[in-house]
Structures are given as structure tokens and as C-alpha cells.
Amino acid sequence: MTTFLAIIVLVLVAIAIWQMSKIFELSQAHTDNSEVANDKDNKLNGYLMFGFLAAFYIFMIYGVFKWGPLVLGTPASEHGDDYDFLMTMSMVLIFFVQFLTQGLLFFFAYKYKGQKGKKALFYADNDKLEMIWTIIPVITLAGLILYGLFTWTTIMDVNSEDEDPMVIELYAQQFNWKARYAGQDNTLGEANVRLIDIASSNILGINEADPNADDDVIATELHLPVGKKVLFKMRSQDVIHSAYMPHFRAQMNCVPGMITQFSFTPTVTTEEMRADGGIVEKVERINDIRAEKRANGEDADPYEFDYLLLCNKICGQSHYNMQMKIIVESEEDFNAWMKEQKTFAASMGKDDSSNGEMAQSEVFISDDEASIIGVN
Amino acid sequence: MSEHAHHKETFVTKYIFSQDHKMISKQFLITGLLMGIIGIAMSLLFRMQLAWPGESFKIFEVLLGKWAPDGVMDANIYLALVTIHGTIMVFFVLTQGLSGTFSNLLIPLQIGARDMASGFMNMLSYWMFFLSAIIMVGSLFIEAGPAAAGWTIYPPLSALPQAQPGSGLGMTLWLVSMAIFIASSLMGSLNYIVTVLNLRTKGMSMTRLPLTMWALFITAVIGVVSFPVLLSAALLLIMDRSFGTSFFLSDIFIGGEALHYQGGSPVLYEHLFWFLGHPEVYIVLLPALGITSEVIATNSRKPIFGYRAMIASILAIAFLSTIVWGHHMFVSGMNPFLGSVFTFTTLLIAIPSAVKGFNYITTLWKGNLQMNPAMLFSIGMVSTFITGGLTGIILGDSTLDINVHDTYFVVAHFHLVMGISSLYGMFAGIYHWYPKMFGRMMSKNLGYVHFWLTLIAAYGVFFPMHFIGLAGLPRRYYSNSAFPLFDELQDTNVVITIFALLAGFAQLFFLWNFFRSMFYGKKATQNPWKSNTLEWTTPVEHLHGNWPGEIPHVHRWPYDYSKTNEDGEYVIPGQDFVPQTIPLQDGEEEMNH
Structure with missing residues (x-):
């Protein structure tokens, strides 16, 4: 690789030397070397402007085809379709304006390239024109803002009454994720980092005295039943992290000292997504690359598609590898998986069926501590 | 010959502790350029790591020493490089390097004043800038490495030495450097404001000011309004770090123990930071827009189209820029309703920006365009300003921001709209006013090579970057190899890095031209x-x-x-x-x- 790079550098240096010599040659030939653009410069650069415009158009269109397939495909959540629709609309608008304005800019730069003796048009003002290009953006943006805000309120409205979302806590720490399910009662037990007790493996700082905590389930893989609205409560124990689930068009920061939330309804199971046309092609491409890597002796297992939760807020050394697998499955599969998990009470050696009153007596909580826990 | 009783100028008073605005402007420019070399070189290093992750490079070993054992870049130094690159480029190059240079050079000359209102404060402004630059560069050489929490240095990552090596002495130096930098910027800005308001020559009414003056004047106003807020954020963070206060910290368990911090909020820091951080974008951008206005009008041999609309846009942008900071925080956990408000104000900025864009284009229409290097860079600036600005419509929309927030889409957006645009503006300014600064001309041919290579390379870097962002690739990842999902982005990363190396290489033409012309350039005529x-x-x-x-x-x-x-x-x-x-x-x- 170093040699490859060295070759690039050498080639570039060679080009540079060639160009420099050419330039000096040219500047020698000129009697006029005032370093102010003359007709020849105007003409050359004018044509280059036009050439650049053509190349730029081609590059952008080529880019859309070449790199377009890289972008995220079918959304896997209910609001994902709205999101993608808004995104597509904005993109179309952007590309239209981009082509129009860049076209005008570089075309004018070519068309009106300077010439000695040519007279420029003294044209300082036109209120009507100014009006036009104020009003058009106003109307377009008004539409985008209204539609965007409508979608935003729908997505962020986590407390809609008609649904009873399943509550899951996403817990972030340098550099891994945990998921805590609220269990049968769908209520998370209170928690605070001050209650973390590594020795007794209470790693999320859950209040053992809180009866709501008993049926909580902690997992290192995020399983979600398809079609059921999930309400995530995010927590972080050390620095800011961000729970980013790109396939679900979902993201929220995890901030120490507070609980943030985000909710969505997964609509496509992992199995279904693996059969999605775009994903199948993507996986094929990736596996070709990985096969090549293996051939070079690198460690690269064949890839199978999975939803992922990534950390998307700089959090330290291993930020680039802070991930958790997400599995969306049918309700039956989910319930079956859930049955295999240990509840918090069981993992703490408490009787699973015990009610909260017994637990309460084991831990004495002062008023101060209670108010701290009350943050939850 | 001299009728005034000039006090004798020594080397020290003329070149070092000078109070002459023209000399101070050169000092700002050259310091800014040197910082720019460091900042851009850093970006090339981490771009190489991204294209060929884990690869061993001799140059890493030479430049990074123990941070690149056997020539393989360490994850911590990667984050440090990203952090210091951002800090240097935003503050040291594009804030003081750009507006420090051109405010100092142009304000007295274009309004018709003998010098700045306070020459002494002006000198102090430069020397504090220099001091802060020395501290920032010095922090690169300490044992645990420089600050590495990203240029936004969100606590708790930046507040806790346990969180990463860069959050020890490196972060302290970063904060001290920035505090001094802010003092420097405030002294400069106050001086610019007072000078523009009070020292204009007879007949120079506000509506006869060149647009550069309007831009630099309003930039100074935004700086005075917003930089103090960053200073308070930095001071509070220093207190949290060193004196055990809890302004930004609460409920933290790290390194096996729960810390005492209680009741603070990192979100508060984010608000304070972006209250400066967003106006900062316009502190960086407006001078470039002002320079471009001037250069385009002069070289089109036409009046700038819609002079009053341009001033109105500058004022509108300045006002709006102070009430949009929350769009950096749509997914920070702040109230979603607040998100709606910030979406609204943010997208409003597109209106004055569109007006400016169209006015530039109309200025070219039926002109007699003189293709001097400054003109080329101004046209390039309008181009990147549009390309980068348009994606702002996506990022400013809270809904769409959810999935592209903190991805490479954002990186592409802000590099084009504020980084590259402002750099082009700065280059345009340098090529245009070089004869005024140094009394000599820069080579136009080297300028052409510089422009065309840079234009192509910069788009080659940042256009593909949008797509890898839309593919869901988060920024500030040391390597993408932890995710097989991102394997297919690797080729694109290589393309980007090669263009980045080309862009870096193109700047050598500029540097050569800049320093050589000082001594060997053709003597400039008066106009x-x-x-x-x-x-x-x-x-x-x-x-x-x-x-x-x-x-x-x-x-x-x-x-x-x-x-x-x-x-x-x-x-x-x-x-x-x-x-x-x-x-x-x-x-x-x-x-x-």
C-alpha cells in the first residue's frame, strides 16, 4: 500500500513539474506579464468554465448511479416510509435547483468571459426579480417546513394514548449497549448509576427494592416483535452516546443524567429484510468484497444482513466499534426468546415470584437517595 | 521628506509589535496560513487512515511517533487529529485567519481611515491570537496527546480524564487556548465595529460602503454577541473539570466508580456551545461572501446586482444565525417542540441565502468577466456555497436530520458550505488584495493551476461523501472495518482520500506562489x-x-x-x-x- 501511495505522489509531482515548466514557458512567451488576466486568459478560463460545467453534470449524474445504490434501502419502521418520502422529495428539489443554478453560474462565466473593448451592462437593481427569488423559496420552504413539521410531530409523539408501546431501555456505556425490557408489567424498575454494584452484577444500577424491576430483563441483543410499537428510554452511564438505528430511521442521544426517548414500530422482520431485493444485492456485493479479503488472508467471515444499533456520538477510543445487533421477529419468536431470558430478580438471586414488599425491606433508602432515584 | 515628526521605527515596532493595521493584517494572514498548513496536513493523515485502515505508513511513524507504533495509526490519535483539525480550521484559519486579515487590511482602507480606532488593542488582539495558536499547537506535543473529544468538546467526554487520554492536560490546554482566542477575537471585533461606525471619511455613508465592509462589520457584531457565550461555556467546563462543580455533569459511573457530580446537564453545554457554534458558521462565511461580492463586481465590470438586497440579506442572515443553534441538537434529547421552532427558523435562512446566490449569478449576466484568479475563486465560492447550502434544507429539517445527523452527510454539507466556500473566499481575497498587502503581484498562471486543481479535488472529496453519509456511516469512526455493512463504502473512501491528497497537493502551488511573489513577484501598479x-x-x-x-x-x-x-x-x-x-x-x- 505504501508503494501504491508513493506511486501516486510521484505521478502527481511529475504532473506538477510538467505543468510548472509549461507555465513558465508560457509566461516567457508573453510580452505582457502584468499578472492581470488578458483576453487569452479570459478565453481559456471561460472555456474551462464550460468544460467544468459539463464535467460537473456528468460527475453528479454518474455519482447518483455509482454511489446511489450504497444508500440505505427499504425502511424497516412505520414512520420510515414517510421519512423516505420527505427525503426523496427534498432530494429531487435539491437536484433540480442544483442543476439549474450551477448551470446558470458556470454558463454565464463562460458566455460573458471578458474581451477587451466589450461593454458590460450597467444593471444594478430590479425589485421585481428580487421579489421573484424571494417569493419562490418562501413558498417552497413553507411547503417543506409544514410537511416536515407534521412528520416530526408524528414521529416524536411517543405518548400517543391509543397504543400501548412496549417499553425498552437502551443503556449505553463505553463501549457497549444493553437493552432492558420492562417485562410483564411494562414498567421499568427505577435505576441510577449510583446503585451500580459490579460485585453483585447489578451493572445497570437498578434499584433492587423497586418491585417494577423484578421482571425486567437485560439483554445484549435487541429483539423486537414486528408490528408492535416500541418506546425506547435511553440512558448513558458515562459520556454522551447516540443510539443510531439507520434502517429504522431512528436516532436519539443517550445523555448521562437524563432519560431521552424515541419510539417507532418495526414493520419488517430480519428474515423478510434479508429477502429484500436491495439488501440481497447489497449483501452479494459485500460478500464479493469479503471473499477477496479472505483470499488476501484477511479475517473476513461471510456477511449476513442484520439490523444494527450503532453509536453515533463521539465517545472515545472504541467509538467506532460500539454496536448491538437488532433482531426483528414475529411475536411468537419474540415471546419464545423472552422466555429463555433471566429476569432481573432471578439474576440477583431473588425469587422471581417474590413481590416488591419483601425486597423493599432488604435495602434501606434514605430520602436523599430516593430523590436521586426519582430522576428516573 | 517626512513633514510629520515620525518616531523612529525599529525592526521590533515595525514588524513585530506593530500597531499599523496593514502589518497586523499580514501577521494574521501568515499565522493563519501556517495554522492552515497544520490543519490540512492533519486531515490528509486521517483521510489516509480512513481509506486504508490499519495500514502501516512510514509518514505516520515520522509525524505521529509513539501514536503510530509501526506506522499504524492509534485510535486515540485519530480522534485527536479530527478534533484539532476542526478547531484549527474553524477558529484559527477561517475566523481569525480570514476576518482578522481582511478586517484589518480593508476596514481602514475602504472606509477612508488612517488606522483602526485603537491600534494598541489591535496589536493586542493579534498577539493574543498568536499566543492561543502557540498553546494549541503546543498541546500536540504533550504526553497524553491533545484534546480528542471532537471540536465541539461535549462533556462528559471532554470533562473526564478517565473517558479518554485527550481529556487530561490536552483538554485543559485546548480550553485555555480557546479562552485566549476568544479574548483576541472580541478585542478585534470591538475595534472593527467602532472603526466602521466612527471613522468613515467624509461622504462615506453606510449605504456607500462596499459590501466587504458590511460583511466584515456584521461579522464583528455577530462575534461580539456570540463569542462571550462560548467563553462562559469554556469557563464552566474548566470549573467542572478542575474544581468539582456540576454545571454539565450528573450521574456518571466511569472507571469502576460513581462520581459525585449531580444535577448538571450536558445538554446545557450543547446549548451554550452552539449559541456560538452556529453564528460561528456565519462569522466564517460572511467575510467570504463580502470578499466575493467585491471581487465579482470588480471583475465582472458590473455593479453588484441588488446592493440593498445584499445588505438586507446580510442583516437577515446575521439575525437568523443567532436563533437557529438548536438545529445541531434535534436528537440531543431536547423537547421536540423546540425542534419544530428551530426547524422553522433554520429553513428561513435559505431565503436570504437564495437571494444572495441569485444576485451573484445575475451580476455575472452580461458582464465582461475578467478571469483573474480571485474571480475564479469567487465563482467557485458561489458554486460550493450553493451545493453545500442546498443540503442544508435536509439537515435543517428536524425529521430528515434524525437519520443523517452526525453521519458523513453532515461532514460533506458543512465542509462545502462553510469550509470550502470560506476558503475560496479567503483565496479570492488573497489573490485580489495581495498587491495591496505586499506591493507585488502573485503569478496568475500558478493561480489558475491552483484554482482548477482545487475546484476539481474539493468536489471529488465532498460530493461522494454525501452518499456514504446516506448509507448510514457515522462520522468520527477511526475505522469502518468493525461493520461488514460498511465494507462496500471502502472504495468510495479511497476515491475521497485520493482527491483529498490531490487537494492538499494543489495548495503547494498556492504556497509557492504566495511566498515567492513576496520577493520576486512583479511590482504592482496602484490599481x-x-x-x-x-x-x-x-x-x-x-x-x-x-x-x-x-x-x-x-x-x-x-x-x-x-x-x-x-x-x-x-x-x-x-x-x-x-x-x-x-x-x-x-x-x-x-x-x-
Whole structure:
């Protein structure tokens, strides 16, 4: 690789030397070397402007085809379709304006390239024109803002009454994720980092005295039943992290000292997504690359598609590898998986069926501590 | 010869502790350029890591030493490089390097003043800038490495030495450096504001100011309004770090123990940071827009189209820029309703920006474009400003921001709209006013090579970057190899890095041209670009007080290019420009009054 790079550098240096010599040659030939653009410069650069415009158009269109397939495909959540629709609309608008304005800019730069003796048009003002290009953006943006805000309120409205979302806590720490399910009662037990007790493996700082905590389930893989609205409560124990689930068009920061939330309804199971046309092609491409890597002796297992939760807020050394697998499955599969998990009470050696009153007596909580826990 | 009793100038008072605005401007520029070399070199290093992750490079070993054992870059130094690159480019190059240079050079010259309102404060502003630059660069050489929490240094990552090596002494130095930097910026800005308001020559009304003046003036105002807030954020963070307070910290368990912090909020820090951080974008951008306005009008041989609309846009952008900071925080956990408000104000900024864009394009229309390097960079600036600005419509929309927030889409967006645009503006300014600064001309041919290579390379870097962002690739990842999902982005990363290396290489033409022309450039004439503004009425040789005699009076706005009388003849026969010092001719009407 170093040699490859060295070759690039050498080639570039060679080009540079060639160009420099050419330039000096040219500047020698000129009697006029005032370093102010003359007709020849105007003409050359004018044509280059036009050439650049053509190349730029081609590059952008080529880019859309070449790199377009890289972008995220079918959304896997209910609001994902709205999101993608808004995104597509904005993109179309952007590309239209981009082509129009860049076209005008570089075309004018070519068309009106300077010439000695040519007279420029003294044209300082036109209120009507100014009006036009104020009003058009106003109307377009008004539409985008209204539609965007409508979608935003729908997505962020986590407390809609008609649904009873399943509550899951996403817990972030340098550099891994945990998921805590609220269990049968769908209520998370209170928690605070001050209650973390590594020795007794209470790693999320859950209040053992809180009866709501008993049926909580902690997992290192995020399983979600398809079609059921999930309400995530995010927590972080050390620095800011961000729970980013790109396939679900979902993201929220995890901030120490507070609980943030985000909710969505997964609509496509992992199995279904693996059969999605775009994903199948993507996986094929990736596996070709990985096969090549293996051939070079690198460690690269064949890839199978999975939803992922990534950390998307700089959090330290291993930020680039802070991930958790997400599995969306049918309700039956989910319930079956859930049955295999240990509840918090069981993992703490408490009787699973015990009610909260017994637990309460084991831990004495002062008023101060209670108010701290009350943050939850 | 000298009729004034000039005190004798020693080498120290002339070149080092100078109080002359022209010398201070050169000091700002050269310091800014040196910082720029460091900042860009850093970006090349981490781009190489991204294209060929885990690969061993001799140059890593040479430059990074123990941070690149066997030539393989360490994850911590990667984050440090990203952090310091951002800090240097945003603050040291594009804030003080850009507006420090051109405010100092142009404000007295273009409004017709002998010097800044306070020469001493001006000198102090530079030296504090220099000191902060020394501290920032010095932090690169300490044991645990420089700050590495990203240029936004969100606590708790930046507050806790346990969280990463860079959050120890490196972060302390970062904060101290920035505090001094802010003091420098405030002293400069206050000086600029006072000078523009009070020291304009006779006849130079606010509506006869060149647009560069408006831009630099409003930039200074935004700086004075917003930089103090960053200073308070930095001070509170210093307290949290060193004196055990809990402004930004609460409920933290790290390194096996729960810390005592209680009741603070990192979100508060984010608000304070972005209260500066967003206006900062315009502190960086407005000077570039001002320079571009001036350069495009001069080289189009046409008045800038919609002078009053341009001023109105600058004012609107400045006002709006102070109430949009929350769009950096849509997914920070702040109230979603607040998100709606910030979406609304943010997208409003597109309106004055669109007006500016269209006005530039209309200025070119039916012009007589003189393709000087400054003009090329100005056209390039308008191009990247549009390309980068348009994606702002996506990022400013809270809904769409959810999935592209903190991805490479954002990186592409802000590099184009504020980084590259402002750099182009800065280059345009340097090529245009070099004759005024150094009395010599830069080579236009090297300028052309510099421009075309840079234009192509910069788009080659940042256009593909949008797509890998839309593919869901988060920024600030040391390597993408932990995710097989991102394997197919690797080729694109290689393309980007090769263009980045090319872009870096192209800057060598500029540096060579810049430093060589100082000594060997062709001697400049008094008004090489045939410009109307006042700075070109001063002699080529710098003298203290700028004009040898009386300060000229101003009789018209600065954009009377190609103006004709009723007979279709130029106002001044045989000359397509009318300097501001020329009185109105019989029967001539002044624009914009």
C-alpha cells in the first residue's frame, strides 16, 4: 500500500513539474506579464468554465448511479416510509435547483468571459426579480417546513394514548449497549448509576427494592416483535452516546443524567429484510468484497444482513466499534426468546415470584437517595 | 521628506509589535496560513487512515511517533487529529485567519481611515491570537496527546480524564487556548465595529460602503454577541473539570466508580456551545461572501446586482444565525417542540441565502468577466456555497436530520458550505488584495493551476461523501472495518482520500506562489484590477496613515462599473470604472440614494 501511495505522489509531482515548466514557458512567451488576466486568459478560463460545467453534470449524474445504490434501502419502521418520502422529495428539489443554478453560474462565466473593448451592462437593481427569488423559496420552504413539521410531530409523539408501546431501555456505556425490557408489567424498575454494584452484577444500577424491576430483563441483543410499537428510554452511564438505528430511521442521544426517548414500530422482520431485493444485492456485493479479503488472508467471515444499533456520538477510543445487533421477529419468536431470558430478580438471586414488599425491606433508602432515584 | 515628526521605527515596532493595521493584517494572514498548513496536513493523515485502515505508513511513524507504533495509526490519535483539525480550521484559519486579515487590511482602507480606532488593542488582539495558536499547537506535543473529544468538546467526554487520554492536560490546554482566542477575537471585533461606525471619511455613508465592509462589520457584531457565550461555556467546563462543580455533569459511573457530580446537564453545554457554534458558521462565511461580492463586481465590470438586497440579506442572515443553534441538537434529547421552532427558523435562512446566490449569478449576466484568479475563486465560492447550502434544507429539517445527523452527510454539507466556500473566499481575497498587502503581484498562471486543481479535488472529496453519509456511516469512526455493512463504502473512501491528497497537493502551488511573489513577484501598479474602492487610491508603498495627504472624500457608491451617461458613453471617457472619489458628473444620478 505504501508503494501504491508513493506511486501516486510521484505521478502527481511529475504532473506538477510538467505543468510548472509549461507555465513558465508560457509566461516567457508573453510580452505582457502584468499578472492581470488578458483576453487569452479570459478565453481559456471561460472555456474551462464550460468544460467544468459539463464535467460537473456528468460527475453528479454518474455519482447518483455509482454511489446511489450504497444508500440505505427499504425502511424497516412505520414512520420510515414517510421519512423516505420527505427525503426523496427534498432530494429531487435539491437536484433540480442544483442543476439549474450551477448551470446558470458556470454558463454565464463562460458566455460573458471578458474581451477587451466589450461593454458590460450597467444593471444594478430590479425589485421585481428580487421579489421573484424571494417569493419562490418562501413558498417552497413553507411547503417543506409544514410537511416536515407534521412528520416530526408524528414521529416524536411517543405518548400517543391509543397504543400501548412496549417499553425498552437502551443503556449505553463505553463501549457497549444493553437493552432492558420492562417485562410483564411494562414498567421499568427505577435505576441510577449510583446503585451500580459490579460485585453483585447489578451493572445497570437498578434499584433492587423497586418491585417494577423484578421482571425486567437485560439483554445484549435487541429483539423486537414486528408490528408492535416500541418506546425506547435511553440512558448513558458515562459520556454522551447516540443510539443510531439507520434502517429504522431512528436516532436519539443517550445523555448521562437524563432519560431521552424515541419510539417507532418495526414493520419488517430480519428474515423478510434479508429477502429484500436491495439488501440481497447489497449483501452479494459485500460478500464479493469479503471473499477477496479472505483470499488476501484477511479475517473476513461471510456477511449476513442484520439490523444494527450503532453509536453515533463521539465517545472515545472504541467509538467506532460500539454496536448491538437488532433482531426483528414475529411475536411468537419474540415471546419464545423472552422466555429463555433471566429476569432481573432471578439474576440477583431473588425469587422471581417474590413481590416488591419483601425486597423493599432488604435495602434501606434514605430520602436523599430516593430523590436521586426519582430522576428516573 | 517626512513633514510629520515620525518616531523612529525599529525592526521590533515595525514588524513585530506593530500597531499599523496593514502589518497586523499580514501577521494574521501568515499565522493563519501556517495554522492552515497544520490543519490540512492533519486531515490528509486521517483521510489516509480512513481509506486504508490499519495500514502501516512510514509518514505516520515520522509525524505521529509513539501514536503510530509501526506506522499504524492509534485510535486515540485519530480522534485527536479530527478534533484539532476542526478547531484549527474553524477558529484559527477561517475566523481569525480570514476576518482578522481582511478586517484589518480593508476596514481602514475602504472606509477612508488612517488606522483602526485603537491600534494598541489591535496589536493586542493579534498577539493574543498568536499566543492561543502557540498553546494549541503546543498541546500536540504533550504526553497524553491533545484534546480528542471532537471540536465541539461535549462533556462528559471532554470533562473526564478517565473517558479518554485527550481529556487530561490536552483538554485543559485546548480550553485555555480557546479562552485566549476568544479574548483576541472580541478585542478585534470591538475595534472593527467602532472603526466602521466612527471613522468613515467624509461622504462615506453606510449605504456607500462596499459590501466587504458590511460583511466584515456584521461579522464583528455577530462575534461580539456570540463569542462571550462560548467563553462562559469554556469557563464552566474548566470549573467542572478542575474544581468539582456540576454545571454539565450528573450521574456518571466511569472507571469502576460513581462520581459525585449531580444535577448538571450536558445538554446545557450543547446549548451554550452552539449559541456560538452556529453564528460561528456565519462569522466564517460572511467575510467570504463580502470578499466575493467585491471581487465579482470588480471583475465582472458590473455593479453588484441588488446592493440593498445584499445588505438586507446580510442583516437577515446575521439575525437568523443567532436563533437557529438548536438545529445541531434535534436528537440531543431536547423537547421536540423546540425542534419544530428551530426547524422553522433554520429553513428561513435559505431565503436570504437564495437571494444572495441569485444576485451573484445575475451580476455575472452580461458582464465582461475578467478571469483573474480571485474571480475564479469567487465563482467557485458561489458554486460550493450553493451545493453545500442546498443540503442544508435536509439537515435543517428536524425529521430528515434524525437519520443523517452526525453521519458523513453532515461532514460533506458543512465542509462545502462553510469550509470550502470560506476558503475560496479567503483565496479570492488573497489573490485580489495581495498587491495591496505586499506591493507585488502573485503569478496568475500558478493561480489558475491552483484554482482548477482545487475546484476539481474539493468536489471529488465532498460530493461522494454525501452518499456514504446516506448509507448510514457515522462520522468520527477511526475505522469502518468493525461493520461488514460498511465494507462496500471502502472504495468510495479511497476515491475521497485520493482527491483529498490531490487537494492538499494543489495548495503547494498556492504556497509557492504566495511566498515567492513576496520577493520576486512583479511590482504592482496602484490599481491593478481597475477597482472603484478607496484602498486603491493609496500608494503602493505602505505608509503609516495610509494616504500621504488628506484622506480622500467619497462622492458615490463603490459599484459604478461600466456606467454610461445618456449618450451611451462611459462616465469617464475611455475608462469603464468610476472610483468613489470622483464627484457626480452633471446630470448623473447616484445609485441607491
